[in-house]
């Protein structure tokens with residue numbers, strides 16, 4: 109299938125007074141229409157950075173970008189922001205953790221959806237209001253016509269999230285970027301919003317880029333997964349392969365830290381240590397200060413000295429991992445699997 113979004117060897121950095129923040133290095137991925145790629149990592153892993161660049165939400169003065177981002181056939185890297193907005197048009201839209209970042213508190217929900225629609229469609233307010241009613245209904249807001257003239261604060265948290273999704277989808281974007289959209293919600297509402305996003309994706313056939321720190325959410329929603337650490341991809345492939353038989357010790361750590369079945373007291377094993385600063389990444393494999401396995405790698409100190417390449421090590425050439433271990437599959441089978449909840 110043809111990819112709608114293709115990122116190739118993307119590097120994004122921010123020179124600052126304290127040094128260069130290497131937010132993303134050598135990142136490549138693609139998302140075809142109708143599929144969902146989840147980008148997973150802890151905060152500060154660089155997982156939001158490529159999506160901010162796609163949306164033109166980075167600061168062009170302080171950002172250095174190389175590599176390529178193709179969105180629906182247009183190269184985005186190197187475009188000015190007005191040019192980017194024009195080319196992107198309604199092709200991509202984004203939903204966030206906090207609806208406040210897209211819904212303005214002073215204006216009614218209906219007016220904001222109407223404005224978003226009319227920015228890309230030459231139609232009367234009346235026609236746009238009908239479209240807004242349709243979209244609010246589509247995202248599961250009861251009595252949408254009556255809610256049109258409410259302000260965002262008159263909606264519950266989950267309903268605000270739905271209204272934001274309605275606004276993001278009003279122009280039928282081919283790419284939807286969702287950055288931790290359910291993180292602030294309680295478990296029930298979170299499940300409803302994930303279902304809604306999957307439903308809408310089926311109906312609209314859009315490509316979805318879903319950014320999260322939560323592998324539980326990934327299992328629900330993704331077709332492909334890209335795990336990021338220290339600004340680099342460390343593991344990439346189909347969701348069943350990555351969650352069923354991960355080959356990277358960082359992914360093992362993430363799996364071990366998923367809360368067990370909800371309701372049960374969790375057997376949570378957080379990964380010891382802290383994510384690295386993107387200002388001062390560790391040498392070699394950025395994960396080595398937190399990794400349990402460097403002494404299994406032949407040759408002393410290889411993990412701290414040499415950056416492993418992202419390569420495929422199985423018959424499934426689409427799946428890739430970045431680690432010096434020779435048989436990570438055997439370690440996973442013998443030592444990690446028995447520990448998982």
Ligand code: SF4
Nearest residue numbers: 393396399411431432
């Ligand atoms: Fe751990 Fe070494 Fe693999 Fe990095 S390269 S994940 S430090 S074993």
Ligand code: MG
Nearest residue numbers: 151155156287
């Ligand atoms: Mg983020």
